[in-house]
Amino acid sequence: MSTEPNHANVLRIAIIGGGPAGLGAAIALSALPNVRITLYEKARELREVGAGISIGYNCWKVLELLGAAEDVRGHLQQNVLYRNGLSGEIKRVKPAPSSVPLKYRSRRVKRTRLQAALISKVPPGIIQLNKKLVSIHDAGTQGVHLTFEDGAKTTADLVVGGDGIRSVIRTSLFPEHITKFTGTTIWRTLIPAKSLSHIHDLFPDTSWWHGPSGHCYFSLVDDPSEFLDSSTSSSSEQMIEVSCRYLIDPALDTEKRFSWGVPATNERVNVHFTQYDRRVRDALSRVPEGGWKEFSAFSGPRLERLVGWGKVVLLGDASHPLSGAFGSGAAFALEDGWILARAIELVTSRASSTFSDSDHDRQVIKARNIADALEIFNDIRSPYYRRMYEHLDSQKAKVSRAQTEAKSQSSDPTYIFESVLASRLEAFPVGDELSWIYKNDIAIIWQQYLRSKREARTAARI
Ligand SMILES: Cc1cc2nc3c(=O)[nH]c(=O)nc-3n(C[C@H](O)[C@H](O)[C@H](O)COP(=O)(O)OP(=O)(O)OC[C@H]3O[C@@H](n4cnc5c(N)ncnc54)[C@H](O)[C@@H]3O)c2cc1C
CATH class of the missing domain: 3.50.50.60 (FAD/NAD(P)-binding domain)
Incomplete structure (x- = not known):
């Protein structure tokens, strides 16, 4: 006591x-x-186990108030494409909002970046x-x-x-x-963008590929200027986030569910996306074994x-x-x-x-x-x-x-x-x-x- x-x-x-x-x-x-x-x-x-996180206007505003905005760097999202994930057809486009000043626009950021920026502003001796x-x-x-x-x-x-x-x-x-478990399982990873550079249309735009029971999401997570200044870069190459979701009827679920970040095999992920456009399947096949982390959504x-x-x-x-x-x-x-x-x-x-x-x-x-x-x-x-x-x-x-x-x-x-x-x-x-x-x-x-x-x-x- x-x-x-x-x-x-x-x-x-x-x-x-x-x-x-x-x-x-x-x-x-x-x-x-x-x-x-x-x-x-x-x-x-x-230690953050998620892959990337979107930081938009509302988040930049509060990060500024906390004095932590400047240290959060990431990929400036331009167009965001919403596709039919099976055919690849673009169904909707969200353009970058020209009325929003650059510093408040959406960026996809490594979660570790956000966390490090916040930790650096917590006075010493507080965290146990x-x-x-x-x-x-x-x-x-x-x-x-x-x-x-x-x-x-x-x-x-x-x-x-x-x-x-x-x-x-x-x-x-x-x-x-x-x-309760919502029925949604999410798999996330960060891999070098160059391993997907042969696939057309995966980046630099951020894209959502929607299927009947889920989707796959692709977004770069680094600010290219970081690679010009080696002192600020935590990794020597640009990374891309791959995040996939699959939804089942939670009433039929029999598995033990962990909410946050357990390893998943490639087979466990890929089996849900075999009907998707070949570009998605190709991208998933490039994820190195051991790269995926699985998250079960609870609400x-x-x-x-x-x-x-x-x-x-x-x-x-x-x-x-x-x-x-x-x-x-x-x-x-x-x-x-x-x-x-x-x-x-x-x-x-x-x-x-x-x-x-x-x-x-x-x-x-x-x-x-x-x-x-x-x-x-x-x-x-x-x-x-x-x-x-x-x-x-x-x-x-x-x-x-x-x-x-x-x-x-x-x-x-x-x-x-x-x-x-x-x-x-x-x-x-x-x-x-x-x-x-x-x-x-x-x-x-x-x-x-x-x-x-x-x-x-x-x-x-x-
Ligand atoms: C798949 C997915 C994608 C998302 N994408 C985005 C996005 O793009 N942009 C965005 O802004 N948000 C996103 N979110 C939401 C965002 O991740 C969460 O809302 C955010 O992390 C919430 O922060 P938090 O501090 O409340 O909880 P958490 O980040 O979960 O942190 C809780 C902390 O409490 C600790 N803890 C738990 N229990 C105890 C205990 N008993 N004793 C001591 N410590 C404990 C945990 O270890 C953890 O560090 C996403 C969420 C999911 C699931």
């Missing part, structure tokens, strides 16, 4: 998880005065590795007791759950909430609240288990941490005028401040995630309607596939359809929140 005294003036924050949510929160919160932060990560080393949280308990006015797998225990005033899709913190707060229903006990908050995938549905989960996770820091800053700056000599009183004020800050966080972020869930539900309903309609019109599998594909592709924004996600600017959201509170106070006085 930690013997640390409970300093009533210091906010003890325990962050669980060293993914984008935990690291972003550590950066944003450590800039506040009178905080003592520890980030606990279960892995022995901070090999610390798997097993449980938390509400300790009333003392805060929250945390217990780790190695037997270590500690107490915090505020617990930040950035522990991902299968969050222990979420299960502690909301034991009735359950995530769960929307949480009514993202906070609990007045002192525990869920960030990132822990708070909205959507299984990467919008391809922007890192941005959501980072935005969460930044808003949490603003909310704490706001309540503590208001409360600094409330002075008390007694440790007990200060402890009570601190607990009230945390609870108030978490309500502000919940007020801002919960409706945002509700909107995402609602959007996905309506999209799912559209695809299901298209499928029923196509089946009623014809029994030809090609006709049914093409009709469903047309409906599925509508979900991929080529313009500003989902600007509330992809053009989100979290600093503006915070300003809007402050303005709405000021206006409400003014209205109440009239």
Whole structure:
């Protein structure tokens, strides 16, 4: 048990998880005065196992606020092509948005790059590795007791759950909430781009090759300028990300599923894509044996609240288990941490005028401040995630309607596939359809929140 005294003036924050949510929160919160932060990560080393990640406008904006944007380099995405994966026909094109300044345009980035940029901005001494949280308990006015797998225990005033899709913190707060395998298996790898350079049309454009039960995705992940400056390049050659998905009916699934990053053989992957265009099959055949990592997608229903006990908050995938549905989960996770820091800053700056000599009183004020800050966080972020869930539900309903309609019109599998594909592709924004996600600017959201509170106070006085 930690013997640390409970300093009533210091906010003890325990962050669980060293993914984008935990690291972003550590950066944003450590800039506040009178905080003592520890980030606990279960892995022995901070190592990203995914391949690439798309960083768009919303993510650049929050990375800038965290001071980490400059170190994140990657492939500037130009056209994004959506193809019929069986015939190769281009069905939709998303052009690079000319109205968006270059530095805020979408880039496909190695996950390790994003992670390294975030870690470099976390003050030293905060991260503790090999610390798997097993449980938390509400300790009333003392805060929250945390217990780790190695037997270590500690107490915090505020617990930040950035522990991902299968969050222990979420299960502690909301034991009735359950995530399930969605039926989607994802295989991902990075291979040298030159090994696919003989295949026309795989790059430099990013491309999605859609089939009846999944897709294959190809994108470069490096900024070519990195290869001019050997001091910034972690690898001597340009890499391309290959990511393939296959969907089954989860009710029929009999396998044991691991959510994140287990090795898969080439045979296990390739068998699902034998009907695809020869360019896809050729590309898959070039992946070296041992290159694939398999991910099973898990998701769960929307949480009514993202906070609990007045002192525990869920960030990132822990708070909205959507299984990467919008391809922007890192941005959501980072935005969460930044808003949490603003909310704490706001309540503590208001409360600094409330002075008390007694440790007990200060402890009570601190607990009230945390609870108030978490309500502000919940007020801002919960409706945002509700909107995402609602959007996905309506999209799912559209695809299901298209499928029923196509089946009623014809029994030809090609006709049914093409009709469903047309409906599925509508979900991929080529313009500003989902600007509330992809053009989100979290600093503006915070300003809007402050303005709405000021206006409400003014209205109440009239
Ligand atoms: C296939 C796929 C593709 C995606 N593509 C994109 C994309 O292009 N762009 C994008 O922005 N997002 C993408 N996402 C989503 C993105 O990866 C996640 O939303 C993001 O990683 C969430 O960050 P997080 O920190 O909440 O969770 P995670 O990244 O999962 O991090 C959680 C951390 O907590 C640690 N942890 C877990 N349990 C414990 C415990 N008990 N004790 C201590 N530590 C613990 C884990 O080891 C891990 O380090 C994709 C997701 C998937 C599945």
